Amino acid sequence: MGVPLVYFNSWSEQYRRPFGAVRIGSVIYFSIQIEQDAAAEVNLMIQKDGNPFHEVLMNQAADESRRFTCKFKTEGTPGLYFYHFRITFQEEGNVQTIYYCKAADLYGGEGRIVSDLSQVEQYQMTCFQYADPAPEWYLHGVIYHIFVDRFFNGNRHKQMLHPKKNSFIYATEEDRPYYIRDKNDQIARWDFFGGNLSGIIAKLVNLKRLGVTILYLSPIFEARSNHKYDTGDFQKIDPMFGDEKIFKKLVSKAGQLGIRVILDGVFNHVGVDSVYFNRYGNYGSGGAYQDASSPYHDWFTFHGDRDHYDCWWSITDLPTVNKAKISYQKFIYDSEESVVDTWTETGIGGWRLDVADELSDGFIAGIRNALQRHEKKGEHKVLIGEVWEDATNKIAYGKRRHYLEGGMLHGVMNYPFRDLIVNLINGKINARQAVRSFMTLKSNYPPEALLANMNNLGTHDTERILTVFQESQRKLGLAVWLLMALPGVPCIYYGDEAGVVGGKDPDNRSFYPWGKENQQLKAVFQEAIHARRTDPHLQHGAFYPFSLGPLFGCLRYVSMNQFTVLLVNPTRDSVNISLGQLKDETNGSLLRSCLQSLDLNGDRSEPMEYHYYHFDRS
Template structure:
């Protein structure tokens, strides 16, 4: 007699079906294998998020006395369930328990049995209210993220449009970014290169040739800084970038070329130097800082006097707005002339919400409603949120977030995939760990969200991907193709395709090296983007990750006759593939079936290389 032998796999439909996230009200079928003659009962311990744990007794199969099963109905509002199993048994006439939860790596799939209930890591079920797919133009596209000041100056003589007082302009576009700070570390002189909207218009043909179909612009509204996350006027294009006429021209030109524009919505905070706060009196006598009777005063939280106020991350330049004030909600999204309505009506494809963690669910839902008002056709606009972690179970300020329940965000910035790409290629994780990490995201996210996530290898907030890969071109090629193969919409940070390097801010915000691009890397991007844009399997095919020894694998499949297989060898040694080393986390036969055909012709993958095969 001893501890029962227990096995469960949340990714295998032999043990839990249907797979992954489900619509609330769905029935879920659980099975678990528990072998042992002394077992007295098996219970599913399941908890709706925020509620008490339920004990659901599992019945023993009449055909297999080691198999226990249960049907469970999800109910109530959309949200999360968490669950594990308790297996009770007798030992020396005493009743004891063993528990089965997630593995020690805290991923889903195959778990582990433990005797200490305090060590249980529970499995997750994501329940959404309704399907909420992003527009086809978005899901099938490739995004290019432009930091406007650093991209291109469209003036014929390269003159800087409307330079700001008390700032400096770099002597050449090859100068490295640099901050001038005071003794407290605050930036006292903002730096500019002179990129503008006309510059983007001038380069639309280049972007089209690269293969991108979506432009995501860093903030373009009036602000003191070069990055524009300190908004001064939501209804005015920053004069250094252009004006409304030039913006409309950009929208029209891009539309004719089949390119959509996504704007950056920064609604959690504004600039201290803004018409709303006006700390430095650049906007007359009004504003919350200057005038207690200002219509903007109750948007902000002051402590004692006007010099002490709530600000984002304690950055005085970024006073935080009270998003629960109805006047602010109306200003951003709740009226026909709101910020979101005004710019969405101008013809943009959608928004990316800055620091979505700082916005309440009701605030995001309000923005989504305003965006949807401007759908020319059903499901024409997209709304993406900046979330750095797994957005399905995110807790922010002590509250569980419901971004993905339906009617809020279509998707989020997929930073977990960025980490996976870098760590796999740099050898910090192995192929099986990468497979488990990616499959956990798949199982936690609604399918529509998984395909709508904005996947990136770098942004204005991170080190450049080429730098993270030690400027190794072989590694870079692997990263580029992995970005195109993983589920979600690939997003290229401007200059990555040119081989731009850079560490943390501001070094990651160098000017684009026009005429000095790394042509080898540029060719890599063009080839990979073309594959992504022409292979529908890579856009909407179901996703399975797996490992064969040290090789990471990805299957994107629409049917048994329409699929694409991708195998990546990140190591420094060539590898001969052996199906006996296949680890399929679903414990099914689909991946093995698809691999058999691929490996009939060639079983070797060279060091730091990949293989991609399409079957249609």
């Protein structure tokens, strides 16, 4: 007995509408094509995350299209639904059951038939509470990520303020970062170059010329390390960086140039050398380690004695805070004197939350509520989380996370996009694989979150992007244009535009090469940033990835009469552009119509070349 031809495409509104993530309470229409008369019963098998399956009988269309259709209403709380199709058919008295589910590559869109239920990989449908857009100033911006100690020393004669005990200062700004470790592989001496807040103020005009509208700063609060993720005192700027007066000056000066400042909120853990824990007694006789009666003592979880305690990823230098403690919540966000309120009051644009997966949904919602208190006084604030995977289906510590479903995060750091860009340009995936992966992410994320994600090519936690591309400027050029064209807010890691190279931490944190920038590469960044800043399609247009043979394309559009197309050739070969090679993953007509308007047939694309088309018939 033969298996019938079955077709469903989760990205085509001919088969599932509306597209992608939906608001809870929405009615979803499903349709599946079965090219055989013998189908006896077709069921949509759908389940709310963690609940049993719900069977929905699909009805055969009255015409001769051989389609089976049904509708399903999402109900209750927001979250994820997962679904596949069960098809029973008979021929010559024999009955067989098959299943239609996601393809073997685990992406959405076109799926596959399997006969074994254990092989079923389900489609995902995200349901959010309500549309939760980020502020317009953020969505239309370009971010510059500064590792403060490594950017610029703005003091006269480059004097270093308040150098820390048991640390060392590099002899020149060209020195490569290096950790000095003890016999237990712990960092014995923290190293510093001397970058500070005054240095950022001194370079604001340079950043403005580059096209930057938002500064995302690595942590600035007092801490022993150079990176400051081991907070010593949330209420004090690190003396090596400056003080509160200098910080307010930075916010003010940046604001005069149309640049907002986003701070790094590190609220999951603190430093072992902090006023809260105080293992070494550098903060007097108080702190959880020194005094069991300290008001901070119950913020931490000790095991047997004071030398054994919960810490982040077993790093004893970073004691984990119990975020369920009411006193800690009040300290961080739930009072007018809280950390979030105090620093937001200075006029910053918002926060990026470190290790957001370590924070509960309630904790994140509390921070968001604190920011909204300040929105009554002026412009809207943004809240972004550090998440390395697809944030829509993230499970952390056995719990599904709901931080993109309304009232929590506006978006997350978009490491999946970074991985796709890198793998496409380095030849690890082809254009169609990239498209299918991009489409899966597009369909999983609420539309507002997709536009609000902080897209990056490199951060302080990754190798330098030029190093990832074997110092190929052509590859980096393609990546920068993709960064500016894809949905989300582009973020540049300081020095990437200047040609800085480096491996993993700490080599990726060298000092900015002032006066020695790669001007050719910087010009590429400026051109791509200018396109992003002046082309509204790239800022908020709908997103449609596609492939033309080996070429990867990205359509951003307002309508068929107004759109932008970026086409890149990530291969080592010259390619003749032909619309006959177009692969549209939704089987729609809009994409082909737009591309036909550009009259691309016969054009030639050279290796590692990009093509930027802006079309406006109006």
